[in-house]
Amino acid sequence: MSILLLVLAPVACRREAAAPSAEYEQAHQRFSKLYGQLLDRAFLDPQMADIEALLERVPPESLDAQSARELLQRIRQGRERMEATQQETQEAVDSAREFQDLPSSPRTEEPPPPPPPVAQEPVDAGPPDAGATAGPVEGSSASELSSGYQGCFRRGDQINVTGRGMRESWEMADRFSCRQAYPRFANQLVLVEDGRVLSVLAKSLTRLVPTAPDGGPGPDAGP
Structure with a gap:
């Protein structure tokens, strides 16, 4: 009886060996296609959320578990880097816009209006010249x-x-x-x-x- 059990043990071990993950395979294909189209901008694409969800479902005992974790980390780090770059770009644009809105020269106040003329008494010019009248x-x-x-x-x-x-x-x-x-x-x-x-x-x-x-x-x- 004991001889029979020893012969069957290696067969059971081969049945429990780890297998590849279909989730990882699908996630890897979708990531490769999206990154090939958008490069680093792919990390900010909404489709990347579905790829992350597939990688998170890869079984820990799968042959692809380690690769899934590495790809998931790459996606998250890439998103953080792109968001930081995007923020820096926006700040630079806002700063440039504020600089353009500044006046090119300091504003000067308009001078006050001149005072009204002082009324003066009419000067008597004497009798009018007869040649200047109508006759x-x-x-x-x-x-x-x-x-x-x-x-x-x-x-x-x-x-x-x-x-x-x-x-x-x-x-x-x-x-x-x-x-x-x-x-x-x-x-x-x-x-x-x-x-x-x-x-x-x-x-x-x-x-x-x-x-x-x-x-x-x-x-x-x-x-």
Whole structure:
């Protein structure tokens, strides 16, 4: 009886020998394909989680148990390294963006607005130049006819004003500059009385009357 048992023992040992792991084989194939496509970026790919799950199911007594542990460690270390690199890259980008957002030169405050001008009393420039006005008007000084108005008025004939007698008259000189400066005085007469302009009237309103031998009345400005 004892001889039979010794003969069967080697057969039982061969049946309990370790076998390869199907989980490791599948995980290894998927890892090799994914890493070949993405290289180190594969450690951050979502598919890597399924590969890790397969490696964790490899039986400890399997022929591939040691290889499964080494591959699992490689995947986890690769993920940590890639995450650290990714973080450093993001920090560098954020730092560069902050630098670009800084102003190229220090901001300077705008100068305050100047104070409002102080009101000053108007300076009396004296009476206006007769040459700068629109021409003689009733009541203006007769002296301006000879000294002002750019010299554009000359003495005319004596006019007999009805009810007033003989009065001095002035008319505009026949010059282009005068016609341009005082156009409304063309064909007008300026009558003077007591050193002041009495009236401005059209030449067509005057009428000639015979002149007496003793130098009597001339043109009549009356009705």
